[in-house]
Amino acid sequence: MTALTAYIVCGSQSEAESIAAALVEERLAACVNILAPCQSIYRWEGKIESGSEVPMLAKTTQAKADALIMHVTELHSYDNPAITLWPIERLPAAYGDWIEAETGRK
Structure with missing residues (x-):
């Protein structure tokens, strides 16, 4: 078994909660931790942008990646x-x- 942590960044708390619930429901992740909002600074389409985002950590397996x-x-x-x-x-x-076990059955 190869356990993985997926790092996912969402645009809002509600989006993070929705995606997290779907991943657990579909057995693509055993657990998802939704972290506190963070400030991200990034380049997008040639411009420097800044915005609040919500990171998540999902525990999964190589087979479900x-x-x-x-x-x-x-x-x-x-x-x-x-x-x-x-x-x-x-x-x-x-x-x-x-x-x-939590990602293996469907």
């Missing part, structure tokens, strides 16, 4: 949403088993 990316992209309000996945190198065996 592509489906998670596709589903978030479908639900997201941004044309080009920030979705990155990082491997979890170490975790308690029971927690890894839980992630796998």
Whole structure:
């Protein structure tokens, strides 16, 4: 089993809650943590932009990674949403088993 953390940035709290619920409901993530709003500064279409965004951390597996990316992209309000996945190198065996169990059935 390869556990991953997906980092996803949303445009609002309500969007983050909606996407998080969909990911857990569809078993694409075992759990999603919605973090406090943050201030993002980025370049978009040639201009420097700044805005408040809501980051999320979703726990998933390698087997669900592509489906998670596709589903978030479908639900997201941004044309080009920030979705990155990082491997979890170490975790308690029971927690890894839980992630796998909660994302494995459909």
